[in-house]
Amino acid sequence: MAKILKDSDYGLDHGAWSVLMNMYPNANIPVYQMSVDITKSADYHFNLAKELSFLRNRGVIVIGSGNVVHNLRKVKLRGEQQPYDWALEFDEIVKKSIENDTPSTLTEYEKLGEIGYSAHPTNDHFLPLFYTLGLREKSDKYEFFNDKIDMGSISMRSVIFY
Numbered sequence: 471m472a473k474i475l476k477d478s479d480y481g482l483d484h485g486a487w488s489v490l491m492n493m494y495p496n497a498n499i500p501v502y503q504m505s506v507d508i509t510k511s512a513d514y515h516f517n518l519a520k521e522l523s524f525l526r527n528r529g530v531i532v533i534g535s536g537n538v539v540h541n542l543r544k545v546k547l548r549g550e551q552q553p554y555d556w557a558l559e560f561d562e563i564v565k566k567s568i569e570n571d572t573p574s575t576l577t578e579y580e581k582l583g584e585i586g587y588s589a590h591p592t593n594d595h596f597l598p599l600f601y602t603l604g605l606r607e608k609s610d611k612y613e614f615f616n617d618k619i620d621m622g623s624i625s626m627r628s629v630i631f632y
Contacts, residue, residue: 485535485598506597512577515597519604532605534598538564539589539625546622553619560589561617561625564599568612568629573603588623606631 482490486503506515525532539557546552553561563582567575577600579586590596606612610631619625 486533489533489535504601506594508592508594508597512579512593512597512600515600516573516577516604519601522601523605523607526605526607532601534600534602536598537595537624538599538627539619539623540595541588541591541623543591544588544623551620551622553625554588554622556585556588557619557623557625560585561619561627564627565614565617568603568614571606571608573600573606576600576603602629602631 482501482503486501490497490499490501519532522532539560541557544554560582563579563585564576567573579590579596612629612631614627614629616626616628
């Protein structure tokens with residue numbers, strides 16, 4: 471089990487408040503934000519989420535806010551912003567993995583080599599996805615939204631399980 475340290479002075483990370491301010495503009499719900507340990511593997515985060523599955527039965531909404539593709543080093547700020555081939559391919563791999571309920575494809579994304587590294591030179595924006603994947607139940611339906619790639623190298627493809 472992960473070590474839990476409480477810090478109520480820090481405030482919410484932009485990955486939490488940028489989502490919640492649109493969902494709950496009156497800020498009238500309690501929020502507990504978890505830190506992501508980037509030194510741990512994707513599989514670690516996926517399995518930790520499984521330990522938290524009881525929260526869904528208590529009506530807790532779990533949001534894994536990050537990016538499916540996040541490479542700021544390759545962002546195209548001006549001119550043609552056509553997505554890179556590797557960004558399109560990685561985004562499609564994530565989509566297919568969710569559709570086929572094969573999370574190991576994603577927990578082992580480093581095995582994709584250059585495609586995985588190009589999509590995520592650092593894993594901090596990808597790891598939150600594993601909390602939603604780890605809480606997924608076999609009977610869940612899903613929907614994708616926000617599935618465009620911006621600036622060539624940023625995919626904010628989102629999925630909701632219900």
